[in-house]
Amino acid sequence: MTDLRRIVKVLTEAKIEFILVGGAAATAHGASRLTQDIDIVYCRSAENIQRLVDVLGPYDPYMRGAPPGLPFLWDSTTIHRGLNFTLTTSLGDLDLLGEIAGGGGYEELLPHTMTLEAFGIECLCLKIEPLIRVKRAAGRPKDLEAIAELEALLEERTERE
Amino acid sequence: MSVEDRVVIDDLPEITPDPVVEAYKAHVDRTLLRENLKLTVEERFLKLMDLQKFAEELREAGRKAREKR
Numbered sequence: 048m049t050d051l052r053r054i055v056k057v058l059t060e061a062k063i064e065f066i067l068v069g070g071a072a073a074t075a076h077g078a079s080r081l082t083q084d085i086d087i088v089y090c091r092s093a094e095n096i097q098r099l100v101d102v103l104g105p106y107d108p109y110m111r112g113a114p115p116g117l118p119f120l121w122d123s124t125t126i127h128r129g130l131n132f133t134l135t136t137s138l139g140d141l142d143l144l145g146e147i148a149g150g151g152g153y154e155e156l157l158p159h160t161m162t163l164e165a166f167g168i169e170c171l172c173l174k175i176e177p178l179i180r181v182k183r184a185a186g187r188p189k190d191l192e193a194i195a196e197l198e199a200l201l202e203e204r205t206e207r208e
Numbered sequence: 209m210s211v212e213d214r215v216v217i218d219d220l221p222e223i224t225p226d227p228v229v230e231a232y233k234a235h236v237d238r239t240l241l242r243e244n245l246k247l248t249v250e251e252r253f254l255k256l257m258d259l260q261k262f263a264e265e266l267r268e269a270g271r272k273a274r275e276k277r
Contacts, residue, residue, distance in 0.1 A: 049260060075252060151214070166253075199241060
């Protein structure tokens with residue numbers, strides 16, 4: 048099980064610059080669908096990457112779905128050379144995304160975020176409208192139900208206001 | 209993908225009705241959404257974690273049942 052609370056707390060307390068996206072962001076907006084992992088878009092600055100390496104290192108990050116024992120080195124060089132990492136950690140499954148399709152990277156998404164307060168901490172989350180636009184742009188059939196739910200949520204929220 | 213092809217969020221169109229999404233939307237259980245909207249963000253996260261735990265327990269129960277066969 049992915050420990051959403053601990054992951055967000057650990058990242059926030061280490062001053063990682065990140066934006067919650069994907070299913071967990073949808074949950075924050077009120078979606079009811081079950082999501083198994085946490086997707087975050089992280090800032091690709093050298094300082095932030097080093098902080099990510101330092102803070103996640105103790106939680107045994109490894110490539111999700113890869114056979115055990117591969118020479119996966121969790122360091123800043125690996126993150127600089129790659130972009131998106133789907134990881135297992137001892138805190139649960141975590142997708143570290145340098146960019147998302149149709150959305151871009153941290154800096155481009157930043158103006159489209161809101162601050163969430165939960166578990167005594169604050170973190171950034173993609174707003175619902177941009178979340179829908181990004182999911183639509185990704186064009187993945189598996190997202191259709193999630194998009195429909197998010198759009199229904201948007202309608203419900205509008206009706207309540 | 210070249211740099212010119214790269215699409216970022218500010219390039220994306222506004223949300224307009226899409227017939228495929230509308231078809232899916234007809235089957236969304238809005239009662240669940242209305243209940244969730246009454247909760248705080250923290251309560252929504254806790255509910256998700258409970259659901260994840262329950263799903264994990266079901267998977268484990270299924271695995272054990274298959275082993276017994």
